[in-house]
Amino acid sequence: KEEGAPSFRTATELMRQFWKNRRQHLNKAGISNPQSNAFLEPLINYMECQGKISAPATIVEKTPDVLDAFISFGILQRSAKHNINFCHQRYLDHLIAERLLRNIFQESDSVLSWLGKKGNQSLFRREQLRQALAMLSEESPTDFFNTTRKLLESKAVRFHLKHLVLELIGQFDVIADDIGEYFLELLNKPYWREHVQQTVFLRHHPWVSYLLNAGLISKWLESDGVREINSALWLLHSVAEDIPDPVTEILAPLVDRGSEWPNRILTAICRNEMDDSEKMFELRLQLARLGVVKDFVIWESLCAKYPLRAVQLIEAVLSARNINDRATSRSGKNPLECLYDDDLEALNDAVKKCPSQTWNLLMPHVERLTNIPVDDYDHDERLQNWREERTAKSGMDVARGTVELLKRALATEQPDELIARIAPLKKGISPIIQEIIIAAYTHLPARYADTGIAWLLDDL
Known part of the structure; x- marks a missing residue:
């Protein structure tokens, strides 16, 4: 407390800080470091040789004052069985x-000899090995690489310890050339490929960045092999939230390939729109304009964080529609194209924050898709999605949702601008646009009543 909180980034650093702190307290209590080491040595020897986490109390009872101090400072404790x-x-x-x-640096021991035969390589060794390798990586990267390579290639090491090595290396923030090149070699070996991909590369953006810089991801995406392509997409998706722009840059040129590629790309970008960078969201919009959209959007979260993105996503969905498209059943619609009450509430809040942009983005699609001669408004299938209100527990088509959003888009926030924008639309033949105008006028402040009445009288 007197020195402030210690700084550490890893569990190993935390443990180093802990022992530094405990030794300082022991020194203040009159117990020197040599005394502490001499006291601990027989305990450590017994526990390590026996593979146990406790030792008989008689081992340390010759120095009761030191034992009491270790207990007092929360290092040791007595058990019920006099251990x-x-x-x-x-x-x-x-x-x-x-x-x-210490023994490695003094060349009196090695990790392989310390591990011993496979029968001795129990889970008791696992955390000790992890801490030893973590400290070795910090203090001597060369020794660390040589040691880990021997561990992975040795037939005398059990796989659960080799897997620990992969886990530890996967957590590196900076990839040294020797380790990076070695793991590129392992990727070419059938035995190691899946283990390395899942444990070292997957969800670890420094390693995926290394693969990108090495050109391997690009090579896989350009290949004819489905396994290679899927591996690349899988790895990219796992780090899309961490490095969205590099992921976007390698995926964007592939959209033009057509066929299954737009759908493949959709699976590789961020799951949630809120996590997209600006570049990645533009790629998402590009896919939506091709009719390729995900099956679910958390509109409430998206509208709260990025209100304009929510409107842009609806615009992209509408842009993929054609004037002669027939209405599909509720069950046949992509879930993104159905809006529910909570969705509309969130979208209306978003529209209030960007009313002009909403009108600019959505109204051209309403004109394009509904400005058609209609003999029977109630039965023309081309307008069904635009006029159909929600039913009991089913959602509202995004087209009808667009109508609901435009009714209020400018009326309450920018009434003068609304009137100016309505002027060129008054003579249009679209019954949907006429509905939007009528509803927008009802939301205008009372001082604009004469404007609405004049519009009604102009075409009874």
């Missing part, structure tokens, strides 16, 4: 790893 154990197993694991590291 001594560390308050947390990681305390012991760190001390064993620390001792192994």
